[in-house]
Amino acid sequence: MTSRNPWSRPVGRRSVLVGTALGATALLAGSQLRFAGRSRAEGADPWAGWQPPVQSFPNTFIEQNVPIPMDDGVTIRADVWYPADESGAKVPGRYPVVVTTHCYGKALLGAMADYSRYGYVVVVADSRGTGASEGSFGLLDDREGADAYAIVEWAGTQPFSTGKVGVDGFSYLGATAAKTAATRPPHLAAANFGGAPTDPYRTFITQGGNWSSSSALWFALELLGVAPLPFTLNSYGGLDVQPRNPTTDIATFLTRLQTDGSSIPYRFAELQRLIDGSNNFDNGFWQERTTDVGNIDVPTLVYSGWADLFLRDTPRDFRALPLERGSKLMAIGPWTHYSLPKHIGSRNDQPIDDLLISWFDRWLKGIDNGVDRLDPVLLWENGSERWAGHDDWPVAGTSYDRLHLTGTRSGTSNSLNDGTLTALPAATAGSDTEVIDPLAGVCSRQTVQYLGGLPVYLPIAFFMPEFPISEFPGIDQIAPCFRTDDRANEQGALTWTTAPTGTDLLFTGPVALTLHGSTTAADPVWVARLSDVAPDGTARPIGEGALVASRRALDPARTKYSPDGDVVEPFHIHTHEAVLPVPRDAVETYNVEIWPTSWRVTAGHRLRLTIDGAEFPHLLPNASTPDRLGTLTVHYGPDRQSFLNLPVHQGAFP
Template sequence: MSAFLARLLTVTLLAGLCLVGSGPAATADWAPGPAVFGMGSRQEVPVTMDDGTVLRADVHYPTNPDGTPAEGPFPVVLTQTPYGALMSVAPGLTDPEAGLALLGGGNRHLVERGYINVIADVRGTGGSQGVWDFLGKREALDGAALVRWAADLPNSSGVVGLEGASYMAINQFFTVAELGEDSPVKAMFPIVPSLDPYRDMTFPGGNFGVASNVLYLAMTGFMQLVNAATAGNPDLATVLLQRAAGLLSFHADLLLQAVGNGELVNDGPYWRSRSPRSVLPQVVATGVPIQMVGGWDDVFERGQLLLYNDLQTIAAGGEQGRPMTPDQPVDPDYRMVMGPWHHVTAGAGIDMDRLRVQWFDHHLKGVDTGLTGPPLRLNEVGTDRWVGATHFPFPEATPTVLHPGAHGSLSTTAPTRSGTDTIIYAPLAVPCNRGLDQATAGGLVAVFNALRLPPPCTYNDNLTQLPLLGKTYTTEPFDSPQTIAGPLSASILATASRSDTQFAVTVSTVAPNGLSRPVASGSLLGSHRAVDESRSWRAPDGSYLLPFHPYTLEAKQPVRIGAKTRYDIEVPTTFARVEAGHRLRVTVSSADTPRLLSTPLNLLNQLGGIYGVEWGPGASHFQIPMAPADAFAEAPAVG
C-alpha cells in the first residue's frame, strides 16, 4: 500500500471510530477542547530491546475523576530523551508547562485531552541500560522498538505521534526512517531540529563550536551520571560502568579529537550517519506528516529552513539538496513555524498547546482542525509581524549583490576602482555578540529576561565592529522598508600571510541613531574553502546564493600565502526587516568567539595572519536577497 493511501485510510478509519476527544468539528470553529481527564503516571516502566538491554519509560495516561485509568482508546505521543528524569522535572525557563515538554517531561495538556504521553530514556541515559549511541543506528533500532511497544500499551488506539525538542526532535527522523512505511507513527512534531549537526552546531564553518559543544558535553555528562544514580535502578553498578564507557566513547573522544585534529574534526561517515539529511528520502517515503518549529536565534537555525526545503523537494520528486523551484507543488503535510526564539525559548509568545493539539488531533484522531493556509509561518526579525510563505528559497525576494567599496561603503553599484582593506587576525573577539547568545542556547538571554534587564548582546553588535577587529561596509539609508529574505552569502577575495585563515561575516541593520542589530552571521575556515557545486545554490547572475562546503579531510587545502584567494562563505538564512531610513551593514572579521574557536593545529596556522580584503571590479561581494516589506502577506503563527 502506498504511503499516501495508507495515510488517507488511517485518517478515514480514525474518524469513523469516534475516538475520545474527536468527532465532527467545523474547520473555522475548531479550538482545543477543555481538559476532560486527569493524569496518572507509571514511572520507570521497563522495555526490553532485542539484545536484552532494558530501557525505561514514564507513561502518563488519562484518568477518570476517581483516578482510575480511562478506557480510551487514546493515541500515544512518544518522546525519546537523553536527559533523563532530572530534566523531566525541571521547570521551563519561560513557562513551566512549555519547559516540561521542551525538556522531555510529561505533557499534561495532551493527557488531559485524551492522549497517552510516553517519555522514554534512550539507551545509556536516564534509567536505561546500555552505552549511549549518540544518534546512532542502535538508537534508531531502539526507537522503532519503543514505537511498537507504545502502540500496544493498554487503552492505546494503536497510532503514535512523535514529539520533542532538540535531540528529541532529531531522533524522530531516524525512528521514522527505521520503521518504514505502514508503521504506527502517523505524525511528527519536531521542535528546534537540526538538519546536519556537524554544520549546524558542532563545526560550523569548519571550526569547533566551542561554546555550544563544551556546554552540551558538560550538561549531558553530568546528567547521565546523576540520573543513573537517582533513577532507582536495581543494577546501579552496571549502569554506572556503562555511563563511564559512554562518557569515554563520546564526550572525551570528541574533545580529544578536537584538540588533536582527529577524524571527527572533519565531516565524514560518523557525522553523515547522524544527520537527518541522510534519512530524509526514507522519511518522505513513509508519508508521515511533519510540523516543525524553528527559531531565528536557535543554535540549529542554519539547517531548519533547509530541512523544510529538502522535505518539500523530495516529496515533489526533486533531487535532495536542490532548492525548491517557484512553480514546484507544495506538500501541506510538511510545515514549519520560524519564530524569534533561542533554543530554550522555542514557542514562547505563541499558543504552542493549540499548535500541538491541532496537529495531533488532525493526524492521530481524524479531527478536521483547520490545517489550512501557508505551510511556512515566519516572524519578521525585528518586528512583531508574522507572515506566510510556501517556498524556500523565497521567490518573492530578488537576489541582490552588494559591493564593498572605498571608505566602508556598500552599494548595489560595483566600484570602478580597486582597493584593499587590511584585517589583522585575532583569535578572540568581543564576546558580547549574537553568536554568544545563540551558541549558549539563549540561556544568558533567559537570565536577563528573568531579571527584567535588556540582553546586552542580542540586539547590539557595535562593540564587535571596532576597526582593529574587522572591517564594516554600510549602505546608504533605505528609501522604503525592505525584508532580507535569505539565504545569504559572502564571497571574499583576499590575500593572507599565513597558511590558513578564518573569516566571520555578520549582517546587521543600523538604526538612524547608529545602533547596529545583528540578524545573520556565518564563518569559514580558509582551508575548508572548497565548494561542492552539485550541492550549492546559485543566483540568476551566477553568484553563490548558498555555497556548500564538503568539510572533508580530502577536500581540505592550505591557503597559498600572498596569493589572491576566494572564500565563499555561507551566511545562514534570516528574514529581517530593514526600515525606511535604516541602513544595512556587513562586517568582515577574523573571529567569532566564544561561538567558534579553531582547533589547536589550525590555530597555529592562523596566528600572526594579516588579510588583505580586495574590493573593486570582480573582487569581494555579498549576496543578500531582498523583497519589498509588503511582498509577504500577514498570517498568524498558529491557526
C-alpha cells in the same frame, strides 16, 4: 545583479543561458525577476482559521521505568504518561501515542507539550546507555535510530494505543524525532521536531569547520542523563515534582559503570577528539548521525527561532520534506534555543505547545482544526515585529540581489576601513586589511545565540527561582549585546555599509557572501556579520556566518546557485580529503554561508557587513587556534568582485 530561482539546480553553473539572458533583460529594464507563487497579503493574519486545542483531562498519571525490549537483548526503559482524572487516577481507554526519546534523563525532561492532558498517552524513553536504559550511548548513531523505531512499534501495539503514533522533540530530542521518522515505522502517523540539528557536524559541532560553543554546551548538558534522579519533573502549567523509585535507575547506572564505563569516559573521549581536531571533519562518524529528512513520509511540523543555535537545519529540512501542501508546516519565531515560552498566534501570546498539540490532533485524531490550512511557512518578520505567512521556502517573489564591496567611505562606521556596499560593482580595484584579534566578537549576539540564551536563563534559575518567566517571553534577548549596539564589534574589524534605504526593504532566506581574500595566517576563519543600522547609528545584529579558509571547497551538487552562477546557499564538503591549502598572501575565493533570516530594513536604515577573523566564545579555541593568527585582507574591483547575495522580495537597495 538579479537572478531567478536557485532552488531548481541548473545544468552546470553557467549553462542556463535563457535564465541569464532574462536576468540581464530584467536588469536593463529596471525590473526584477522573482519566484512565482503566492504569498499572503502584507498585514494579513497568517493564523486566521486555526482553532487551538482544548484540554480534556485535568491530570497526568506516570508509570515509571516500563521495560521495552530491543532486538539485541538490551532493555530500554520509558516513563508512560496517561490521561488522569481529578484524583490523579489513570483514565482507561485507547489513545493516540506520542513518543520522545533522549539522552538527558526522562525524569528531568518529558515531551514538548502536556499531551497527556489533551487525550494522548506519552512514552518518554531514555536513549540507550542513558538514565535507566541498558546498553552503551551512541549519540544519535544508527543503533539509537533502530531503538526509536522499535519504541514506536511497541507503542503502536500496546492495549492503551489506537495504533496511531507521533514522534515529538526539541533540540537533541528533535534530532531523535527526525531520525525516528526517517526510519518510517509502520505505526508512525505524524511528526514534529524543533530546533533540531539534523546535520550535526555543520550545525551543532562546528560552524564553517570551526569548533562551536554549542557543542561544548551540549557535552556539559548531556551529562545530566548519566546519573539517576530521585524525582520526576513535570513542569507543565507549574512545577510538579513527583517522587521516583530510583532502584532500577541506580542498578542500571552501577552496571553500566562496571561493564563498559561508557556513561562518562565515552563522552569525554568525543569532546577531546573535537578539541584536538581529530574528529573535526564530516567523516563517517558524523555522517551516520546526519538525518536524511527526505525519507520522512508522514505529516511533519518543523520549528525554530531566528536566534536558535540550530536554526540552519530547519528551513533546509522543510524544503527537503517530500510532502504535499497541508501535510508539512514550518514556523520560525523571534526565539533563542531556550526561549521560554515560545509564543505564536495572532497576538503572539499563545504558547507553541498549542500548535504542536493541534498538529497531532489533526493527524492522529482526525480533528478538523484548520492547522493543515495554515500557510505552510509561518515566519516572524524582524523589523516589522509581526508574523507573516508564505506558501513556500524560499518565499514567493524572492530575487537574489548583489551588494558589492567597494572602497568608497560610507562615513558611518569607526571600523578600520568604513567601506560601502552598493548595487553597482566596484569600478576601482582595492583592498582592506585587519590584524586578527582572537577575542573579537566576545560581546556579540552570537555569544547569547550559541549558548542557547542560557546567559539569561541560568542566573534566573539559580538566583530568582520564583521569577514568573512565562510572563516575559523573549527575556533571553535582554542579555548584553543580543539586541543592542554592535558597533563595539566593528572597531578593529572591516565594514561595508549601504546608503540609507528610501523605502522599506524586506529580505527573507539564506544569505551568501562571495569574498576574495588573502591572509598571512596559516588557516584563518572568515567571520561575516550583518547588522541593521538605524539613523542614530545604532547597529542591531541580524545574523552571521563563518568559514575556515582551508574548508572552502564546495559540494556543487548540494550548493544552490543562481542561473548566472552566483552561489546563494553554499554547502561545503568538510571532509579531511577536501581540505585545501592556504598559501600565504594568495587571493582565494571564499563562499561564506550566512544563516537565514527574515528582516525588514525600514526606510532610512542601512545594511552593514562586518568581516572579522574571530568570534569568541562562539567559535571556540582548539588545537588549530595558532593557525588562526595573522592578517586578513579583503580584495574587490573589476576583476575581483566581492559581494553579498541577498534574498530580497520587497524593495531594492540603492
